[in-house]
Structures are given as C-alpha cells and as structure tokens.
Amino acid sequence: MTVPPRGFPDAEFEARTLNAQALMAEAGLSALLLTTEPEIRYYTGFLTRFWESPTRPWYVVLPASGPPIAVIPSIGAHLMGQTWITDIRTWQAPDYGDDGVGLLADTLREVTPRDGDIGLADAMESHVRMPRADLQALEVALALRKLVSDAQITRRLRMIKSEAEIAKIRAAASVANRAFDRVAEIAQTGTPLSAVFRSFQALCLAECADWVPYLAGASDHDGYRDVISPATDAPLEQGHVLMLDTGLVHDGYFCDFDRNFSVGPPSAAVQSAHARLIDATAAGFAAARPSVTIADLFHAMNAVANPGRSAMEAGRLGHGLGMQLTEWPSIIPADHTELVPGMVLTLEPSVALEGGRIMVHEENIVIRETGAEWLSAPQGRDMRVLT
Template identity: 45%
Template structure:
C-alpha cells in the first residue's frame, strides 16, 4: 500500500538561497573566505546535485562556496548537463579522468579568485568528515594556494547542516512514515524457519514499494533471547522459537534518511526480554521528553541513562544513545556525556537507548524526532511498549 502523498523532492532555488545566506553568516563567524566541499551530502546540501555516479571513485567533484558569492562547481565534463539543471550558474569542468591533474589547477584557480578577508579556506577535515579526493592531490592544492591557510571547515558545515529547514524535515518525516508503515505491516510476512536474509528482503521490498528511493542500511540480526550486536547482518541464520529479531533501517527519500529500529520476538518472549524491552521503551519516552530547545545532548543522555540504570542495565556496546540524522544516516550531534551540543529548533535527532541485560544480550530501541519551538515531535510511528511476538 503506497504511503501518503510525498513532499516535493526537487527543492526550488529559493531553498538553496536561504541555506547559502545562513551558511555565509556562519562562515563569517568562523572567519572563512571559502569552503571547499567534495563529498556527496555536502555538495547536495549546497547545490541540490544528485547522482548515483558518486559510487565511482575515479573522478573527484568539487564545490567552492565563497564568503560573498554563489557556489562554484568544479566538476568533470560528464557531470555538467546534470549540474546545469540545479540552481548553480558557475560551472567549470575538465575532461576527467586526468590523473596527472584531475581538476586541481582548475580548482586552485577558482579558490584563488575568491575575495580575501580572513586568508582562510575551510575543508572537510574534522568531525565526521572525509575528503573525497586523493590526499596527494589535496596536498598539492594546499601548496598552490599561496597566502591562504587551509583549515578545518567541519564546525561551520555542521553548524549549518545540524539545523534543518522545513523542506528537509518534510522529507525526513515522509521517509519515517514509509518505514513505520512497513514495520507495522511486517509481522504477517515473517515465520519461524525463515532466514534473516529473507526477512530483510521482504522488509526492503515493502519499503521500496511504499515509495522509498533506496535502503542503504538494513541490518537484520537474530539470537536466542536477544542480540549481541546491531550493525552487521543479515546472514543465513534461520529464525527459531525464542529468538529476538532486530531490524534497523536507514532508508531515503530525496537524499534524506530515516534511522530507527524495531524488535520482534519469534514464537515467544521470556519475562527477562519483555522487561528489558519495556525498560528501553520507557527510556525512549524519557529521552523524547528531554529533547527540547535549550537542553543539551548530555541532558538527553542522562534522562535515558537514569531509566536504564534503574532497570538494571549493565551497559551496551553502542557508545551513545542517539545522534543527528539528515542527508547522512548518522550526523552530529551525539547523545553522550561530554558532547555538550545545545539542542535547537529544527534539529532532527534519533532517541536510541540500549540496554544489556545478560552477557552478549541487549535490546536497543530507536525513534526519530524533530525539535520544534518547545518539544520533540515524533516523526516515526511510536513502537508498542509490549514486545511484538511473531507466531
């Protein structure tokens, strides 16, 4: 059954103009004359450019964001027709691949032509960032930018991207609804003796048929009375009576991810497992209630940790209790002690408590919320407090 009418997946130019205006203000505060972007989510955030060709590592792609101007795309010739369909007007290209100079001279000229106020260019060097270009080429570029210091641009990039626009939140809400509907419809499709791989395939097909663009992330893990990890799988293990089956999905619409999980008991559930599931459900409630503007990610973590500790949790191997989500499956901030991020209206977070209740046995629960002016709005359909049983 298709999900409700989707939001517009192709944003108008005014959406990017507003993003750019905010990014310019942030760049000014960080004393940056320009940002150099090379990765799919950052390029897409600024330009709207989308391509499956990112899967090929042969050609680098660059976007320069000047402090006082529109983005400059420095890209392979093969990408010009599609980039020209975006709002970007300044497109410079070369016949890539040319390994001896794969756009570096063209890129250096574009950056050198930017007006200089601070003498600093920000690149994707820091927290949860990578450079999608050969390191040797980056070192060559840095040498050519005489009089310009190349610094970490990640703080400025994340300051912009952590707070979503209404159009971004609409896309995340839509993919959360799609995945929520698929999770709700899943139990009749599962049966004892089915493999994890087959169970995951049935869920993936349903998510696609409901309107998702892709499902890059779909762990399916099972184990007697619980699971030991939540990131690898599915495998060929058959579902057995007494198992817990864990699903997590990062599906996308218009480039934006949902990221939330569900747990199912196969055949029956022990009292120990039921209590653990109810404890993480209660911890999720506490986390949602704590995620309000002005609170910090530490506060959200503490709210959940208190519930888990009272329920007898002996920890978990996840390392945090939720994170940001948007153009990437996981983004800053992290709900953990010491993160210290102040929660602001427009952020989208996962609330993700996990509880280990026996050796190599844990239950993890996760919902997605958007931060409004005074509360956390659920984007996902809330899971039942009582663990669902597949018979």
C-alpha cells in the same frame, strides 16, 4: 500522509549559502572548499547515486559572496546544470595528468585574496574526499593561501533542519513505519535471516522508498550480540528476538530506526527489557525541548534503560539525522549541545541482557518550540510477535 514535493525552491539553497557566508565572515574565511556528497548537495541540490563510484573527485567552492561554483567532471555537467548553480567548470575525468586540481586551484585563486584562508572540513565525522597527493598539490598551487578549518560551518547549519527538510525525513519515516507493519508477511519461524533482509528491503521499496542504503539487524535467543552485522542464512527460531534497523531514503533524506520482534511469545526477560526500552525512549522524548542539553537527554534515557549502569557502558544513545544516516550531535554524556527547534534526532536506548546480549530500540523526533514531536510512530511496551 501527503508526500512533500521533490527538491527545494532555489530560495532554500540561497538562504543556506547566505547563512554560510555570514559565518564565514565571522570566522575570517575567504571561501569554503566542499568535497563530500552531503556538503555539495546541501548548497547545490546535486543529488545522484553516482557517488558510489570512487573514481572521480567533485568540488564546490563557496566564495565569500555570490553563489557556489561547481568544479566537477564533465559527466556531471548535465545534472548540475539542472540545479540553481550556473557557474559550472568541468574537466574530462579521470585525467591522469591533472584530475581537476589545476582547475580547482585557478577557481580558488580567482575568488580569494592572495593570502586568504580557505575553509575545509577537518572535525569529527568529516573527511576530505580527494586523493591525498592532490590535496598536497593543491596546497602548493595555492601558495600563500592556506587551507584551514571550516569552523564546522556546514555541520552547524545542517544540524538545524528547515520545514522542507523535516517533511522529507517524516516521509522517509512514514515509509519505514509501513514496511515494519508488514514484517509478519515476510518473516516466520524457519525463514532465513538473509531472506528477511532481502524481503524487508523490497517492502521498503514497495512502500515507496527511493532506495535503501542501510539495513542491519540480527535474530538470536534472548537478545543479540551486535547491531551492525549483515544477515546470515540462519533461520528464525521460536524464542528469537528479531531486530531490523533501517536507514532508507526519500528524496535524499534518511530515516533511521529499528523494531524488535519476538518469534513466538517473548520470555519474561525479553518482554521486560523491551518495556524498559520503550520507557527510556519516552523519558528521552519527554526531556527533549529547547535549551535542554544533549547530555541531559542521555541521562534521562540511561537512568530508565539501565538503572545503575555507568554512562561509559551505555555507549551512544542516539544522534542527529538528515542527509546522512547519522549526523552531529552524538547523544553521549560529553555532548553539551543545547537543543534548538529544528534539530532532528534519533533516540536509541539500549539494555544489557544475560550472556553479553543486548536489545536496542530507536525512534526519530524533531525538536519544536514546546518540546519534541515524533517523526516515526512510537511503539508500545508490548513486543510485536511473529509466528
């Protein structure tokens, strides 16, 4: 496949900004205050792994009109200067006396009326990435201006991906497809699971992942007990089911899917569970088209994966995907979001096996006008077998 060009044209960031400003006008917001990596990157294009360091706060102010304003530590000025942002205000962080709060308050006062409402993320899946004492000091400095809900504006916009975003997610998925196709090179009976994890990440890099922020999995007899554990040094054994679930990144966008492997020939129970997972994923794929709800998708998959099992027991059967490993919405019965073209989702049915064990399968799709389209390479009902 063709690898899409890096970055986005400025026009894409301008469009995101204008879309947000239209929703801000509807919600009566004079500005948005952005504090987290994906929020800031969505409007500016500021892409760095430096967020791994918790030391410095980073702020972007989205005014009611005009481009975003960056209020950031000076260490980031050169990189931010390469984006479309021109109004970049910096301080030398960390500053034990005032770590950017004064500069941020000045900026917000400059672009909002004295009793304006300023939107700040407050809903599920969000947090405010600034020290709590600084947030309290900011509220005092803003006097009559109030920090209110951001009306989920950024979340609502990010849920519908542009073609350029979809191309990046597809490129990430293509890397993972190729890495999964090479697992037999690195995993055999006797290989410690920790070595499989290390080698699989190296395969992802060899297949051109930029980096590999997420890998979880397990290897156990007749299924596994959880899907979020790091690796142990225990070796693969004949009869194990090895599951690897990766979220790797291409140009700032994730894929997120897993593959199951049988070490030696699978038992009838494991093979049957895998086939049900594939059928459940296919049922989700067939159901996924505009105006269907997320809850409909849930029930389409759960009915196949676990005939008779309650929705409560099933848990979450997938989620949004994009700049983060998991995004809004969650595929649960309580979610009545209607599917819209441009939504990128994971379909992630699970089945219960004997003794508290489970198996999980996951694929990535995008919603189009006429239905769903695969971003990952859909798997067949027969399990992959390792020696």
